[in-house]
Structure formats: structure tokens, C-alpha cells
Amino acid sequence: MTTSLPDGYRFRQLASDDLRALLELDTWAFPESQPVDELAKLPSPITWERAVGVEADDADGLAGVHASYPFSRFPVPGAELPVAGLTWVGVHPQHRRRGLLTAMMDLHLARCRERGEPLSALFAAETAIYGRFGYGKAADDLRVQVPRGAELRDVPGADAHTVRIEHADRARHGDLVDRVHRAAGADAGGTGVNRPGWATRETSELQAAFWDDPAFWREGRESRRIVVVERAGEPRGYATFRRKVEWQVSGPRGSATTGEVVALDAAASRALWGVLLDLDLMATTEPMLLPVDDPITTLLVDPRTAGPKVTDNVWVRVVDLPAALAGRRYQADVDVVLGVTDHRLSDNAGAWRLRAAAFGEATCERADAAPDLELDVRELGAAYLGGTSLTSQAAAGLVTERTPGALAHAGAAFGWPVAPACSWVF
Numbered sequence: 301m302t303t304s305l306p307d308g309y310r311f312r313q314l315a316s317d318d319l320r321a322l323l324e325l326d327t328w329a330f331p332e333s334q335p336v337d338e339l340a341k342l343p344s345p346i347t348w349e350r351a352v353g354v355e356a357d358d359a360d361g362l363a364g365v366h367a368s369y370p371f372s373r374f375p376v377p378g379a380e381l382p383v384a385g386l387t388w389v390g391v392h393p394q395h396r397r398r399g400l401l402t403a404m405m406d407l408h409l410a411r412c413r414e415r416g417e418p419l420s421a422l423f424a425a426e427t428a429i430y431g432r433f434g435y436g437k438a439a440d441d442l443r444v445q446v447p448r449g450a451e452l453r454d455v456p457g458a459d460a461h462t463v464r465i466e467h468a469d470r471a472r473h474g475d476l477v478d479r480v481h482r483a484a485g486a487d488a489g490g491t492g493v494n495r496p497g498w499a500t501r502e503t504s505e506l507q508a509a510f511w512d513d514p515a516f517w518r519e520g521r522e523s524r525r526i527v528v529v530e531r532a533g534e535p536r537g538y539a540t541f542r543r544k545v546e547w548q549v550s551g552p553r554g555s556a557t558t559g560e561v562v563a564l565d566a567a568a569s570r571a572l573w574g575v576l577l578d579l580d581l582m583a584t585t586e587p588m589l590l591p592v593d594d595p596i597t598t599l600l601v602d603p604r605t606a607g608p609k610v611t612d613n614v615w616v617r618v619v620d621l622p623a624a625l626a627g628r629r630y631q632a633d634v635d636v637v638l639g640v641t642d643h644r645l646s647d648n649a650g651a652w653r654l655r656a657a658a659f660g661e662a663t664c665e666r667a668d669a670a671p672d673l674e675l676d677v678r679e680l681g682a683a684y685l686g687g688t689s690l691t692s693q694a695a696a697g698l699v700t701e702r703t704p705g706a707l708a709h710a711g712a713a714f715g716w717p718v719a720p721a722c723s724w725v726f
């Protein structure tokens with residue numbers, strides 16, 4: 301299905317001198333107290349050749365916008381693929397619900413195809429928006445609020461780390477953060493298996509925006525700090541954090557929020573959490589965007605005190621089905637015919653035979669045979685990173701088993717030993 305813009309609207313390729321127009325539109329879509337003049341001084345993360353505006357015949361400025369980040373090495377189970385990270389999607393309230401987003405999504409998916417990106421991924425502002433365009437919720441992340449001094453189980457070797465606590469600074473920490481972050485994604489916790497969804501900040505624009513730390517977005521918190529744990533002089537983990545203290549009659553009740561908490565093995569993770577949970581004057585430590593299998597979930601002696609909650613992390617859209625399915629690895633042998641519906645990209649629809657050996661190469665070809673399992677491309681996107689099982693989707697009536705046993709076998713194969721997650725919002 302290809303939807304064009306409604307009458308009176310047209311697409312326009314944007315360039316860097318459209319920054320103010322883009323920010324003007326963006327602050328209509330996402331209310332923001334800072335004036336555009338101030339926002340325009342910040343480094344923009346946009347890759348301009350991938351930013352497209354919508355203009356209206358009867359209005360000045362932009363009516364809509366969308367862009368994407370070029371993730372050339374986006375981790376999928378056991379491999380990396382080029383992925384378009386959809387972002388900066390917005391429609392001016394004056395022009396909403398006229399089909400602008402729908403037309404932008406069709407353009408985005410067509411451009412992914414042209415660029416040879418078999419997948420698109422995103423963080424959703426509202427979870428009800430993207431399912432209709434074939435995106436499935438592919439990963440969750442964990443939110444916890446850990447009381448200061450919460451007891452952690454011991455891990456041999458954790459004490460062998462030295463700790464540096466410093467102002468976070470790109471010149472000083474940029475390479476270290478990049479290296480440790482990338483290594484942690486390629487070999488999660490030293491398991492030899494990668495973490496799907498663990499996107500890295502691949503462009504210089506994303507790097508510049510990540511390290512910028514404007515005072516007006518700190519909400520009373522300190523500037524960004526970093527703790528680095530090292531073993532034998534080598535960085536083995538880091539976490540960025542900010543503290544805020546509240547003085548109450550009963551004493552100080554501060555909270556520390558963390559950005560990324562990244563460690564290369566169990567001992568480094570234990571050392572890092574030991575620091576983060578023992579910051580003076582803090583009552584709680586509140587990490588953001590942890591994978592649901594982060595070691596903190598099992599290190600805590602009393603995990604219930606951390607009040608764990610899960611929320612959606614990345615969403616995935618399968619754009620080129622055979623390339624996407626053959627481009628990942630599976631954690632069990634599989635030989636299954638999938639009957640897929642896709643109302644937006646019709647050449648994904650139909651029967652596909654997927655064959656793979658556990659952790660080995662996969663093939664995916666058109667099949668004449670009747671499907672063993674039937675599902676929509678949205679459910680395939682949800683299952684793609686191994687974080688949402690086919691069986692749970694079947695239990696909800698979204699995947700249908702036609703051949704007895706196919707669901708259990710394919711369900712096992714589509715999983716992955718490491719939970720998918722992205723450690724930053726793009």
C-alpha cells in the first residue's frame with residue numbers, strides 16, 4: 301500500500317539550514333519550554349540527507365517531519381544489519397489526523413528498501429502509534445528504584461577493580477565509552493553472544509549530541525558524571541549518573557539517576573553497582589534503560605525492594621523479509637514455513653520457508669508449501685530480536701499454528717540467550 305500526501309501538501313528534502321524550521325515544528329509536536337533560539341545552539345543529531353519535511357500550500361513553516369539514523373551495524377541475534385532508526389517524527393497540531401504520518405511512513409519504508417535496509421527500528425513516543433505501520437514491540441527495558449545500600453550478592457573478583465568518579469567529558473571518556481559500549485553489545489556479559497538492539501552512536505552528529513549536556517535539561521540535577529571501573533588498568537565498565545539532593549527534616553533524601561550502566565563481565569558489573577548504590581546523601585539510585593536481564597536483577601538479595609517495572613524499548617519493522625530473516629541467527633535448528641500478511645509492503649506477504657541450524661547460517665525463500673505458522677509482519681517484528689516470543693503472541697491469538705509442534709520449535713529458535721535492549725533513546 302502506498303499512500304500519498306493529501307491534496308495541498310508536498311514533501312521537501314531537508315538540509316542543515318532547515319534546522320530552525322525543523323525545531324519550530326518539533327516544538328509544536330513535542331511541547332518544550334526552551335525557545336527555538338536556545339535549542340538551535342545545541343548540536344543536532346540529525347543526518348540531514350535522511351530528514352524529510354512536509355509543507356502545506358496554505359501555511360508557513362513545516363507541517364510534518366520525519367528522519368532516520370543510519371545504523372549500519374545494528375545488532376540483531378548473532379549478526380549485524382543495516383537498520384534505519386526512525387526518529388524526529390512529528391506533525392503540527394493544526395495538520396494532525398489528515399494522513400501526514402501515514403504518507404511519511406510509506407515514504408520512509410520505501411526509502412529503507414532503496415537503501416538496502418531490511419529493518420527499521422524506533423522508540424515510540426506513544427505505544428499506540430506504530431503497530432498499524434507494521435512495527436512490533438521487540439524489546440523491553442527495566443526500570444528500578446534501588447534503595448541506597450541495598451544488599452548485593454558477592455561476585456568473585458569484584459574487589460579487584462579500581463574506581464574513577466569524574467565529570468563526564470567527551471575528550472576524556474569518549475573513546476572509552478565507545479569501546480566498552482561496543483564490546484558489551486558484541487559479547488554480552490562475557491557470554492560470547494551479542495545483545496540484539498544494542499545500537500551504537502555511529503555518526504559524528506549522534507556522538508556530539510550524546511555528549512552535550514545543556515544545563516536547562518538537567519531539571520535541578522548536577523552536570524553528567526561518570527564512574528569507570530578498571531581492572532589491571534583496563535576499563536571494564538562505566539555508568540553515567542547525576543545526583544540531586546533534597547534536604548528533609550529527617551535528613552538528606554537524594555536520588556541518583558543513571559544513564560548507561562555498562563559492564564563487560566559479572567565482576568565488573570558487581571563493582572559498578574556497588575558504587576552506584578552507595579553514593580553519599582542519596583536515598584535511591586534510579587537507572588534508565590536497563591536490559592531486562594541486567595545483572596542487577598539477580599545481584600540484589602531482595603529484588604522486590606527495587607520495585608521493578610518493565611516498559612517498551614525498541615520497536616522493529618521488518619522491511620525486507622527474506623533479507624531480515626536470513627540475516628539473523630537462531631538459537632535452535634529450525635525449518636518452518638511462515639505465512640505472513642503485510643498490508644503496507646505486499647512483497648513481504650505470502651509463504652516463506654526459513655531454515656537454519658542453531659547459531660549457524662540461515663536461508664529464507666519463497667515457499668509453495670502451506671504455512672506451518674501464520675502471523676502478521678507486526679508480530680514478526682516483535683519476535684525478530686528474540687525478546688517477544690512467538691508462543692506468547694500465539695497465546696494472545698496473534699500467531700496461528702497450522703502444523704502441530706511448529707510453534708514450539710519456531711518459538712524456541714526465534715528466542716535468544718541475551719535479552720534485546722538499546723541503552724539510549726534515539
Ligand SMILES: CC(=O)SCCNC(=O)CCNC(=O)[C@H](O)C(C)(C)COP(=O)(O)OP(=O)(O)OC[C@H]1O[C@@H](n2cnc3c(N)ncnc32)[C@H](O)[C@@H]1OP(=O)(O)O
Nearest residue numbers: 329387388389390391396397398399400401402422425428
Ligand atoms: C519514532 C518517533 O519519532 S515517535 C514520535 C511521534 N511523534 C509524536 O508523538 C509527537 C506528537 N504527535 C504527532 O506529531 C502526531 O500526532 C503523530 C505524528 C503521532 C500522528 O500524525 P498524524 O498525521 O496525525 O497521523 P495520521 O493522520 O497519518 O494517522 C494515521 C492513523 O494513526 C492514528 N494515530 C495517529 N496518532 C496516534 C496516536 N498518538 N495514538 C494512536 N493512534 C494514532 C490515527 O488515528 C490514524 O488512524 P486511522 O488510520 O485509523 O484513522
